Amino acid sequence: QVQLVESGGGLVQTGGSLRLSCAASGRTFSNYAMGWFRQAPGKERELVAAISGNGGNTYYADSVKGRFTISRDNAKNTVYLQMNSLKPEDTAVYYCNSRPGPITTMLNLDFGSWGQGTQVTVSS
Numbered sequence: 219q220v221q222l223v224e225s226g227g228g229l230v231q232t233g234g235s236l237r238l239s240c241a242a243s244g245r246t247f248s249n250y251a252m253g254w255f256r257q258a259p260g261k262e263r264e265l266v267a268a269i270s271g272n273g274g275n276t277y278y279a280d281s282v283k284g285r286f287t288i289s290r291d292n293a294k295n296t297v298y299l300q301m302n303s304l305k306p307e308d309t310a311v312y313y314c315n316s317r318p319g320p321i322t323t324m325l326n327l328d329f330g331s332w333g334q335g336t337q338v339t340v341s342s
């Protein structure tokens with residue numbers, strides 16, 4: 219099992235940028251697909267972006283395509299989410315999570331446990 223700690227959230231104006239980080243510890247990081255998820259108040263948690271264990275495959279929700287970039291550094295056991303051109307509708311608590319196997323496994327949001335997440339607030 220991989221333990222995860224999210225960081226990098228904050229308050230930013232519309233059009234601004236943030237970079238989120240998710241530090242992992244535990245078993246072999248490169249064996250795990252990683253994903254960034256978000257949950258806005260009153261809404262269900264959704265998958266924002268995912269990346270395969272070797273970083274070769276990525277997935278983005280339509281709402282963030284062209285604005286967000288997911289990446290990982292397996293030597294540092296860290297996955298990142300670069301968020302540009304932020305909009306008020308991006309305001310949410312952002313979480314990362316992991317699952318061994320291919321990137322498609324991240325489409326199932328039933329992970330059983332979640333970290334504390336990091337708050338992203340975009341002001342208009």
